[in-house]
Amino acid sequence: MTTSRRLMVVSHPAVLPVNQLPYVGLERLGWSVTLVAPAAWSHEYRREPFDCRPHADLAGTYRPLPVALRGRPQRHFYTRSTRNELRRWRPEVLVIEEESFSAAALQWGVAARRERIPFAVQAAENLDRPLPALVRQSRSWVLANAALVVARSPRAAELARRWGAAGDVRVVPHHVPGWPEVDVRRGEAFRIGFAGRLVPEKGLDVLVEAVKLLDGGVELVVAGDGPQREWLEAQRFGGRLTLLRGLSHDDMGSAYARMDVLVLPSRSTPNWSEQFGRVLVEALSTGVPVLGSDSGEIPWVIDVTGGGFVFPEGDSRRLAGLLSRLRDDEGLRRELGERGKDRVRVQFSVPAVAATMHAALLPVCTN
DSSP states (O other): OOEEEEEEEEEEESSSSGGGGGHHHHHHEEEEEEEEEEEEEEEEEEEEEOOOOOGGGGEEEEEEEEESSTOOOOOEEEESSSHHHHHHHHSSSSEEEEEETHHHHHHHHHHHTTTTTTEEEEOOOOOOOOOOHHHHHHHHHHHHOOOOEEEESEEEEHHHHHTTTEEEEEEEEOOOOOOOOOOOOOOOOOEEEEESOGGGGGHHHHHHHHHSSSSEEEEEEEOOOTTTTHHHOOOOOOOOEEOOOOOOGGGGHHHHHHEEEEEEEEBBTBOOSSSSSSSHHHHHHTTEEEESSSSSTTHHHHHHOOEEEEOOOOOOOHHHHHHHHHHHHHHHHHHHHHHHHHHHHTTTTTTHHHHHHHHHHHEEEEH
């Protein structure tokens, strides 16, 4: 009889069941997963804190623990003894789904080292930003002692190595959960979609300007909310605005089905560039082609999926040209959508990401 390998995961994104899906996938691949997450979390776009919720398949080994500085991804830390948790569950490997320069990564990494448990740490950061000396020292220690770095993109992997990663560095991308097929009757207008926070760095102004350069006959479908909502509602262009607010993750499949193309026009700042662009793979998973700026990892995602085109950040004219091309060529839209959907399933689906994580973790367990 084969004994399951014991895995503990520490993750603040895992307060939501949808972000627990890769670990459900690991359970199905023979791992025994204990999942630690903050008992409550806050979000800048939500007024009230919310409690964590376990996925049904992980409810028996889901450990909600209190944290200080909830809602601060890099600064929060656990107020229970991390060593006691490790001694209780005795994992063969610990995955810290936090950045290497975060307080939680140092806290759990030190505890794992003291208990002689190999650990992995996440790397999604894709900018070499200036950090305080103490934070850089903490990052160096975590990366020097991590047996595995789970990098979310090639650029993140490159930076982790540059910052001193001594263990194995593997690209394990974020997952896309997928939705049931939704059949939405197409209208006469060409429907240009956007999904995400309505904030300046997402480049919504670039998209609106591009839409204004088209000769009408379009519908702008925006799924999201944020500080720029009133500005958006005040814009005038040759078409209709449909604003979808308050959508849950389960609602997003229907939202993407309303779009002929999704645009992610992100604009980099000194402290941020797009680390992945999850909406790209979400839209592609439903067969919707995508256009994205060259901010951060957007070109990588579009290149590996083959599901769309890239335009320079802030270039509304280039974006308008690509939108016009897709509007006029239904066959091209179908080709991009079908190719992107197939490649997302192979590389970014929950089973695919779980299998990639499984392959990355096995050597850590056997060493």
